[in-house]
Amino acid sequence: MVSINIGRKIRFPSSLHPLNGSMSKVCTAENTGNMKLVVYTDGDCGACIVELAKWNDFIKINEALFNNVELNFIVYSDNFPFFEYNIEKTDISLPFIYDSTNQFIVENKLYETLLQTLLLDSDNSIVLIGSPIDHQAMQELYRKVLSE
Structure with a gap:
């Protein structure tokens, strides 16, 4: 299933709303x-x-690796105050984007997990699928791709 998605272009619906002052360019048509x-x-x-x-911790530790990478943490929630409370409580400072209608998942047919991680190229095509958090092999793949 994962290999089928590599190279597939991802769309960013207009329903996405940047939070906490983040103005992610990935949500626009701008390349x-x-x-x-x-x-x-x-x-x-x-x-x-x-x-x-x-x-949050991983990006701080690997700051140089993510220096030229646009970071987009898209959140869907039926209980947004619950999410806001927990983020404030944990002191997470990531560029969040709120998807109030869950359109990112629906439009891109990404139904596999509650937390989906994608690395996209400049044309929004999938390069890697999966999180490098707690996965040494994925960390190495991210380092290789982002160092090229």
């Missing part, structure tokens, strides 16, 4: 020439919020 990291998560999932805290 910036940068790789893009997209982490889509269910904001009602406590374990997913814990995973976001790990992302």
Whole structure:
């Protein structure tokens, strides 16, 4: 299933809303020439919020690796105040984008998990699928692709 999606172009619906001052360019038609990291998560999932805290730490530790990568943490939630409360409580400072209608998943047919991680090229085509958090092999793949 994963290999079938490599190279597939991802669309960003107009229903996405940047949060906490983040103005992600990946949500527009503008092509910036940068790789893009997209982490889509269910904001009602406590374990997913814990995973976001790990992302926060991972990006700080690997700052040089992600220096020229657009970071996009897309959140869907039926209980947005729950998500906001938990993010404030954990002191996570990531560029969040709210998907109030779950259109990112629907339009891109990404139904596999509550937390989906994609690395996209400058044309929004999938280069890697999967999280490097807690996965050494994926960390190496990310380092290889982002160092090229």
